[in-house]
Amino acid sequence: MQLSRILKPEAVKVYGTMSSKKRLFQELGEIAAVAYGFGISDxxxxxxxxxxxxxxxxxxxxxxPHARLSGLEKVSGAFIRLEKPVDFGAVDRQPVDLVFGLFAPHDSGVEHLKALALVSRTLRDVTVCAKLRANADPATLYAVLTEARASEAA
Incomplete structure (x- = not known):
């Protein structure tokens, strides 16, 4: 599996600040609704x-952040890079500036887990995160995300 199969270029955004985790979820929902056509509130x-x-x-x-939704046909993702990190209640108590939201069909089973593992491996890569933090252009961020694991698969 490659990130380019679950992430569209239009689902990659950069924001200056975000007031809260709840607002961040709202933005992820809006991005996903536009890119993949499912309901924001859902x-x-x-x-x-x-x-x-x-x-x-x-x-x-x-x-x-990840969730299962009714009506989805395949696992889909949305990525946000924040200029100013937001408190997220992370395990290390550090604020968050790189957010990959993952949405999966209710019955996706192993596909959801494979996608989550792929995203996790990609964003554990210190070099990938440094490149993401050094760029503010969504097209460049998409390229960094989708090329990171594609080169390993070859």
């Missing part, structure tokens, strides 16, 4: 429901 509610089970801030300024 996406936001699903992200918040999953987050209530435990924080998806994995440390080092990275968060991987």
């Amino acid at each position: 996406a936001v509610d699903a992200l918040q429901e999953r987050e209530s089970l435990g924080p998806t801030g994995v440390g080092h300024g990275v968060a991987l």
Whole structure:
């Protein structure tokens, strides 16, 4: 699996600041709604429901909020880079500036887990994160994200 299969270029955004985790979820929902055509409120509610089970801030300024949604045909992603990190309740108590939201069909099973593992591996790569933090152009961010693991698969 490659990130280019689950992430569209138009689902990559850069924001200066975000007032809260809730607002961040709202933006992820709006990005996903535009890029993939599913309901904003469904996406936001699903992200918040999953987050209530435990924080998806994995440390080092990275968060991987994810949720299952009815009506999806395939796993889809949305990426946000924040200029100013936001408190996310991450495991290391550090604010978050790189956020990859993942949406999966309710019955996706192993595909959801594979996609989550791929995103996690990609954003654990210190070099990839440094490149993401050094760029503010969504097209460049998309290229960094999708090329990171594609080169390893070859």
